[in-house]
Amino acid sequence: MVAPPTASLSVRELTKRYHAIDAVRGVSFAVAPGEIFGLLGPNGAGKTTIIESVLGLRQSDSGSIFLNGIDAQAQPVQARRAVGAQLQFAALQDKITPRQALKCFAAFYPESTPAEKLLAQFSLTEKADVTFDSLSGGQKQRLFLALALVNQPRLLILDEPTAGLDPQSRRELHGLIRQLKSDGRSVLLSTHSLDEAHQLCDRIGILHTGRLIATGTPDELISRSSTKPRLTFRVAQPLDAAVVGALPAVTARQPHHGGWMISTSDVNRTISGLVQTMAENGNELIDLQIHRPSLEDVFLELTGRDWTHSPSTDPVRD
Amino acid sequence: MNRGALFSGLLGHFLLTLQLNLRSKQALIYGYLVPIFFLLAFGSVFRADTPPLLAEMGQILTISILGGACFGLPTALVAERERGVWRRYRLLPVPTLYLVISTLVARLLIVGSAVVLQILLAHFIYRTPFPVHPGQLVAAFLPVAFAFMGLGLVVAALADDVPAVQALGQCFFLPMILIGGVGVPLVALPGWTQRLAGFMPGRYAVDALQRCFTDPLGLNQAGFSLLALGVIGAAASVVGAKLFRWDTGRRTTRTTGLWLLLAVLSWIAVGAAAAFTGRLQPVVSDATSFDTITAAQMDAITYEDLPGDNELVTRLSPPFSRSADPRRFDEFVAKLTAWPPAQTGEAGQKVRNLLSVAAIADIAADLHEAEIGRAVFDELQERVARDQLRRILTWIILFPDAGNVITTAPELGLKRHPPENIVRERSVLYAKKYLGRLLGKIHD
Secondary structure, three states, X not given: OOOOOOOOEEEEEEEEEEOOEEEEEEEEEEEOOOXXXXXXXXXXXXXXXXXXXXXXXXXXXXXXXXXXOEEOOOOHHHHHHOEEEEOOOOOOOOOOOHHHHHHHHHOOOOOOOOHHHHHHHOOOHHHOOOOHHHOOHHHHHHHHHHHHOOOOOOEEEEEOOOOOOOHHHHHHHHHHHHHHHHOOOEEEEEEOOHHHHHHHOOEEEXXXXXXXXXXXXXXXXXXXXOOOOEEEEEEOOOOOHHHHHOOOOEEEEEEEOOEEEEEEOOHHHHHHHHXXXXXXXXXXXXXXXXXXXXXXXXXXXXXXXXXXXOOOOOOOOO | OOHHHHHHHHHHHHHHHHHHHXXXXXXXXXXXXXXXXXXXXXXXXXXXOOOXXXXXXXXXXXXXXXXXXXXXXXXXHHHHHHXXXXXXXXXXOOOHHHHHHHHHHHHHXXXXXXXXXXXXXXXXXXXXXXXXXXXXXXXHHXXXXXXXXXXXXXXXXXOOOHHHHHHHHHHHHHHHHHHOOOOOOHHHOOHHHHHHHOXXXXXXXXXXXXXXXXXXXXXXXXXXXXXXHHHHHHHHHXXXXXXOOOOOOOOXXXXXXXXXXXXXXXHHHHHHHHHHOOOOOOOOOHHHHHHOOOHHHHHOXXXXXXXXXXXXXXXXXXXXXXXXXXXXXXXXXXHHHHOHHHOOOOHXXXXXXXXXXXXXXXXXXXXXXXXXXXXXXXHHHHHOOHHHHXXXXXXXXXXXXXXXXXXXXXXXXXXXXXXXXXXXXXXXXXXXXXXHHHOOOOOO
16 A cells, blocks of 8 residues: 655544444544644544554554555554654553663664653653652653654654643643644644644544544634634623624624623624613623634534533543 | 664663562562562471471472562563553564563563572571582573463463452462472372372472482483473463463453463373373372381282392392402492482482482393392492381382382493383382392392
């Protein structure tokens, strides 16, 4: 099978079944050089199954996978040599130190990044000789990211790299992932965080029950949405529903925390109308927020399900 | 893949495994503290022996190797699998089997260091002599470790978690300790248990290791034991490698049972081969057996069935003092006197070894078979007290299948290798001829 010439990773018609359940159903996507591609989906959408199939940890039932032009199913060892990966469900021995781990893993590759350089790059120099079990969650994830880079790969595959991290550690890791992109590396990133996908990824593939239901840049996906912008506001004196409904360009309205939430086809006109109505009635606008359509809206629109209540399809994990 | 990177990677993994082992309390407990505990336990029971613990070193070392292989190895493997370490290893550009082998080699070194530690501690605490064949001890250690680490791999493949390792490991450990001739010596076990032990690798491990400590011939007579360990180890290693699970998500499959059957079959095959070749005869304690021989038992021995001294079998020359040229056989006598199996400290075995020489010469129809028979008789009288020699000869006559016999002695010019059962049979005939003479029932 011939790989697309330019893609760092190319996945075609990948399927994976667990007994009677289709965990991944004909998924196709490609990651271009220097691109961060996000696999976005709720828990159980099939992200980890795809990533583990790409890495050869699972045997797919059908489909093709090319890593840097190498057929990953026919030449798994060669393919693994060309990729760096961080797994969601993996750890190191309690008593191993970051320096030992980096040196041990690097030794398997003909060309590798020196441990000292990686320790410095990932702010682990001070922790180089402490045992793994004494590292914080963020430090552990930074170490895994460093391990993914020991073989100087052009393609990195990161499975939920920020899962379980505190906000500070998450921000640090986001910075490191952006740095990887600026170094010219390609990244396949799985996440169930809408914000993370929006902030980090050049393109996103939205997964739902094993299917890739949409692919595009975050802005493209959002622009395709038919969801209207929403305004939420509170006023000093209660407003009648009829008054709210009469505001310009309003398409829907509902009470919201003592105020109103309205959908509008023209944000500017609606806000102008609201301000004018307040002035005419001697009322006062206390609070006003604009909610543009988000990836969550895109998901809701595509699946008919709320993001946080999407069902799990993978009986093993993810 | 790049051979240099492969070698340096596996070397790095091997050294890392050793380092992590030394940092793990659990590994130190299983690897070193438990063996020392067993050494001290044996020492508290057998310290009055002369020399102390020498006769039990095979058992003690087998327990250490068994513990390290059946508990230490799978505990480490399963703990790492549970943590996801092996999932991370799978991302390396190296077949997983290579990393398993690297782990096994590291474990071999760990278990080997525990064995050396035990030998040193036994020597310095109890004055237990060092093995008479240290080089052969290394040669015996390797197949013993191979057999038991194969079992450890099977345990690791079957156990879903660390507590399950303990349960499964005990399934191998306890039977071998209690009825397999490892913890409780074979002589203390009933006959059916001794035969059952012939189907377990522990018995062969003890035999091979013990010979390196006390048998002047070392491993020369341990061929079957080494082969048995090799067969069991090979089957277990193949099964363990085939069933190896690098991920907790991978469960045993329907074919697991068939693979396990292969491992079990190797035990059955070894036991059956041992039974078929007469190696599962009752083992009787030398010390207690000939010491308890009574005068009545001695008197009950009959001599009518003995062939004459000049007949076809069991020829025996007149005493050398009456020979025309008593010095013409001095060279053989000198060799026999210096022959290591005749030096062994255990009197019963010493007599059996010397009787074997007469028997082999007789079976081989050696030109000097009659003189060799006489030389052996003289040597026995020279080396063993008369009363003890009578009882030992009686015991050998009454229990022809007990103990070990030697079936070849090229260093004495006896290069033939007759079957063991015929050597035993002729040994009994010579024993009768000697006993009859010692008791004055046969005229010399």
